[in-house]
Every structure is written in C-alpha cells, then in structure tokens.
Amino acid sequence: MKRLNVNEWIWFAILLGFSYYIYDLIATEKISIFIHPKMMKYVYFSLFIFVLLSIFQIRQLFQKSNRTPVKLGYILFVIPLILGFGVNPQGISADVAAKKGVTINQGKGSISIQKDQPEISDFIQDGMVAFDDGNFAYILEDMMRDYYKYKGNKVVITGFVFREDDFDEKEFVVGRMMMTCCAADAQVVGLLSRWENTATLSNDQWVRVVGTLDVTNFYDKYLGQEHELTVIQVEQVELIEKPSIQYIYP
Numbered sequence: 001m002k003r004l005n006v007n008e009w010i011w012f013a014i015l016l017g018f019s020y021y022i023y024d025l026i027a028t029e030k031i032s033i034f035i036h037p038k039m040m041k042y043v044y045f046s047l048f049i050f051v052l053l054s055i056f057q058i059r060q061l062f063q064k065s066n067r068t069p070v071k072l073g074y075i076l077f078v079i080p081l082i083l084g085f086g087v088n089p090q091g092i093s094a095d096v097a098a099k100k101g102v103t104i105n106q107g108k109g110s111i112s113i114q115k116d117q118p119e120i121s122d123f124i125q126d127g128m129v130a131f132d133d134g135n136f137a138y139i140l141e142d143m144m145r146d147y148y149k150y151k152g153n154k155v156v157i158t159g160f161v162f163r164e165d166d167f168d169e170k171e172f173v174v175g176r177m178m179m180t181c182c183a184a185d186a187q188v189v190g191l192l193s194r195w196e197n198t199a200t201l202s203n204d205q206w207v208r209v210v211g212t213l214d215v216t217n218f219y220d221k222y223l224g225q226e227h228e229l230t231v232i233q234v235e236q237v238e239l240i241e242k243p244s245i246q247y248i249y250p
Contacts, residue, residue: 005060005061005062005063006070007068007070007071008057008060008061008063009061010070010071010074011057011060011074012054012057012058012060012061014074014077014078014081015050015053015054015057016054017081018050018077018081019047019050019051019054021081021084021085022043022046022047022050023047025043026040026043026044026047029244029245030089031043032245032247033089033183033246033247034089034182034183035179035181035182035183036179036180036181036182036249037249038249039181039182123135123138123139123142124150124153127152127153127154128153128154128155128156129150129153129154129155129156129213130155130156131155131156131157131158131159132158133245133248136176136178136189136248137178137189137248137249137250140189140190140191143230147215147228147229147230148215150213150230151213151214151215151230152212152213152214153212153213154210154211154212154213155191155209155210155211155212155213155232156208156209156210157174157191157208157209157232158174158206158207158208158209158240158243159173159174159175159176159190159206159207159209160174160175160176160203160204160205160206160207160242161173161174161175161201161202161203161204161205161206161207162174162175162188162190162203162204163198163201163203168194169198169199170194170195170196170198171192171193171194171198172192172193172195172198172201173188173190173191173192173193174190174191174193174207174209174232175188175189175190176188176189176190176246176247176248177246177247177248178247178248178249178250179247179248179249180249180250186247189248191230191231191232192216192218192229192230192231192232193209193211193231193232193234194216194231194232194233194234195211195234195237197237201237205239206239206240206241206242206243207237207238207239207240208237208238208240209232209234209236209237209238210234210235210236210237210238211232211233211234211235211236212232212233212235213230213231213232213233214230214231214232214233215228215229215230215231216228216229216230216231218231
C-alpha cells in the first residue's frame with residue numbers, strides 16, 4: 001500500500017486554499033476593496049489557474065513517499081492564507097491615503113480621466129450639480145479647468161469628512177477615495193467645504209452635503225502657494241452610512 005506523500009498533500013491544501021480565497025473575494029465583492037473593476041479579468045484568470053493546478057495536483061497525492069521532511073518553504077504560502085481568512089478587510093482609511101496628499105480641485109490637472117469626457121450639460125441640471133459614483137472624478141476634473149462655470153450653482157455631494165491640521169476651523173473636504181488601478185494608488189480627492197458647525201464632524205464620517213458652489217483663495221501646503229479653487233458654502237449636512245463600495249474610478 002502506498003503511503004501518503006505529506007508534502008504533496010500540503011501543497012494540494014495550499015492550492016485549494018488560494019482557490020477558495022480568490023473565489024470568496026469575488027463572491028462577497030470584497031475584491032473591490034483591492035482593485036479597480038477593469039482588473040477583474042486578471043482575477044478570474046488567476047482563479048482559473050489555481051483551480052487547474054489543484055486538479056493536476058490530485059495525481060501527485062498518492063505518489064510513493066520518499067520520507068523527506070516537510071518543506072519549511074510552505075510557510076511562505078500558509079501565512080498569507082491565514083491572514084487572508086483571519087483579517088476582515090476594511091479598505092484604506094482616509095488618514096492612511098492622505099499621507100500621500102489630498103487632491104482638492106485646485107486646477108493642476110492631477111486627475112487623469114481615461115474615458116471620453118461627458119458634456120458639461122450632463123453635470124448641471126436646473127442649476128444643481130449632483131455628484132455620484134460615476135461622475136465624481138469627471139466633475140472635479142472639469143472644475144479644475146473652469147471654477148467660475150460652476151459658481152452660484154447648488155450642489156449635492158456624498159463622501160467622507162477629511163480635515164488636515166492646518167485647515168481653518170470651519171473647513172473640511174467632502175472626499176472620496178479614487179482608485180486608478182489598485183488600493184496602492186488610491187488617493188483622496190474632493191471638494192473644499194465651509195460650514196459653521198464643522199467642529200461637530202469627525203474625520204471619516206460619511207456625510208451628504210448640500211450647499212452652493214463658490215470660488216475662494218486657498219493656500220495649498222503641497223504646492224507651497226495660494227490659488228483659487230471651488231468651495232462649497234454648506235447649507236445642510238446629513239450623516240449617512242458608509243457605502244459598500246467606497247471607491248470611485250476615473
């Protein structure tokens with residue numbers, strides 16, 4: 001009777017583990033925390049490869065054991081699996097991403113839109129600018145080109161509260177995390193807002209803000225200079241639940 005080959009069984013378990021982990025990320029949509037939707041084709045391909053390798057590995061399970069000790073190198077694969085199943089991913093917090101700097105619509109053109117730009121009429125309807133997940137980056141980019149086009153219009157925008165230490169006590173940013181490829185390149189983008197009760201808000205609180213768009217001067221510590229940008233003169237702030245999909249995509 002052939003003895004079980006321990007090393008081959010361990011490797012089979014590792015392959016199955018990675019196959020199930022990738023499947024679970026897709027099925028629960030947790031994969032959206034880590035990558036842009038356009039990268040999903042590579043995730044599906046990797047799942048296919050892991051499943052295929054698992055099937056091929058079955059034939060190795062009952063090979064004659066050569067009594068070699070368990071390979072310590074397996075720990076390099078086991079540890080990521082343990083962390084993957086044991087840690088509940090929450091995405092990158094605003095404070096972490098902000099260490100790379102926050103992009104307020106200051107006209108330096110740092111938001112790169114990869115699709116055809118919609119018509120400006122799609123953004124302003126009956127004097128109201130309504131931000132949503134699909135147009136957030138588009139509107140910010142257009143504001144960078146022409147602040148005054150939007151001045152005086154009402155706005156409704158949803159995002160998390162972000163404040164830096166040097167902000168005025170009435171200032172905060174209604175921000176979103178923008179992902180171009182994966183979580184590693186995520187950055188905070190958003191609109192500067194001014195509200196009398198800003199002190200009642202905390203970083204990372206999700207809010208729905210209604211106000212009027214204006215143009216103001218703002219000192220940008222990252223650029224080391226003062227410049228004009230769009231600001232929301234806030235009229236109403238409503239606390240909301242964090243959405244299941246926190247990112248926006250250019």
